[in-house]
Amino acid sequence: MPSIFAGNDQHEEITFFHDKKINLKVIVGIHDTTLGPALGGTRFWHYAHEYAALQDVLRLSRGMTYKSALAGLNLGGGKAVIIGDARKIKNKTLLHHYGLILNKMHGRYITSEDVNITIDDIAEVSQKSSHVVGLPLAKGGSGDPSSLTAYGTYLGMKAAAKGVYGIESLSKKKIGVEGVGKVGAYLLSLLHKENATVFITDTSSTRLKHIQKNYPFVQVIPREDFYTYDMDIYAPCALGATLNTETIPLLKCKIIAGAANNQLADEALHGQQLFDRDIVYAPDILINAGGVMNVYEELYGPYNKNKAQQRVETIFEKCFNILQQSSQTKTPPHIIAKKMALQRLHEAKPC
């Protein structure tokens, strides 16, 4: 099992909850509440072992602290996982019991959607707990955050293009999108409008078929050819850690800008490897913050989509600045992003 207390960037609170009545196993991670209550989505996943689930909670909740700090939000970082196969065990009763678990933290942790938890599931959880955000529009919430997450990613990509090519337009750029779930699909639309040339890959043939039907302009690349494919921009929009020792040497792109969380398998090592290869990396914690920016407007609402969108639009400038600082100071951009987040946390902390 990964260590919880060791290291320099520990969590304030990690709880293993087990609702024995319905055999519901949940881990909640609260990394840091310096800036506000810990907010982050709930992921429903059939982990092979609780250690793997814990590992996910640890790194994802930590990521949320820096993401919200960098986004200028008054939120701490948290994340939860429900352990199990969502297709088999997710139902109303389970979601209600999950709400009761959330209540045990009395608002120190606030949840939203994540992998295998939809905004309708969040609405179900909200029957039992008020410590949720990201409800459907019809229920007075901020709705599906995917479009704004995609929009922020797209703006980050454009900022990186401006840095690398001197112009933010993505027209004619060859862009490979890995993972075409909801966020990836929205991204395709935005890229298509800009007249980019888009390739995709995905582990799910169902999703690929859906995309080919609805987005006939994209070209599907087999997964095994994807990383070596000739492209200008690589957009990781699937699960994390796709930037690793195996993939980085294969990449032909000049820019990486995607919506996935924790894209760098090892932050220090792989962030440096990309930098050494002159590949410009738009930090994930910055450019995929559209979703949390969106629910933030709901949390301290009433929700206003224009306000949320305006907030997301700050990503372009922030990303461009970070990449400029990166090239001026010869420092990988993810390090600059992290420093900016830490700076904000540090200033908020009473001495």
Added chain:
Amino acid sequence: MPSIFAGNDQHEEITFFHDKKINLKVIVGIHDTTLGPALGGTRFWHYAHEYAALQDVLRLSRGMTYKSALAGLNLGGGKAVIIGDARKIKNKTLLHHYGLILNKMHGRYITSEDVNITIDDIAEVSQKSSHVVGLPLAKGGSGDPSSLTAYGTYLGMKAAAKGVYGIESLSKKKIGVEGVGKVGAYLLSLLHKENATVFITDTSSTRLKHIQKNYPFVQVIPREDFYTYDMDIYAPCALGATLNTETIPLLKCKIIAGAANNQLADEALHGQQLFDRDIVYAPDILINAGGVMNVYEELYGPYNKNKAQQRVETIFEKCFNILQQSSQTKTPPHIIAKKMALQRLHEAKPC
């Protein structure tokens, strides 16, 4: 790290708290709250690793569930550890911050004293949290529970003597007491009044000197000779797991009855080994329940020492009955004790 979710007897809630301001690391285990809030002491210990601390929390909080169930109390089982060297880091600030941590559980866990946490420390914690019990008498609490823990242990020992020798008197019995902390010392007085022949051992030479001065009737045995020493009754009153594969074959006693928690290193294996060797084992979770019975009277007070003592006196009859059932059904007594506790939990659970 030990598994938290695996196995048949999981915990409802395990939390790793880290108060970063003062680097306070705490693990709280709530095993079961079927019968009431989870109550159990806080242990302050310099664990070599957080896994060892977690292991302690898991087994001690589980033990508290069965102890309170068997004692007939409306309490669940919990336990907490503060990780660190109490001699070096325990102070008022730390105890106050610990109180703030307790508040995060809103009474699902209630603490009392344990190793390296005194009733005065509990009074200090109570400055910040009401989720404590076992305050000093001068502060309206139930005071040091050690004398009643010793009294219950003594009664359990007498019940075992009645079962084995047909008479509950301990006069002339050779009794070895391992560990002469507060509970062990009280036990010595009770045994001396009965005219027993008492041997002791302890890892602390300071404690041994103190005992030799105040209890001149006891004989000190070197630790290496203790388990092979000729005695009728062995009373484990130190840390747990002294009944193990190494010690059991050495024992010459007919009865084991002591105050330590988790005396059987491996419950199933070593409980059976004792049974096969015809050594009568008075289950620890039954006979060391005097302490929790005492704080229970405070929790649902006003505290009345006579009532607490009357409750402790039920241990004699319960222990005698369990040992009788054990010999009638050829079942190790710890299994019968556990079954009785489970039966109570089962009956309390709504179907």
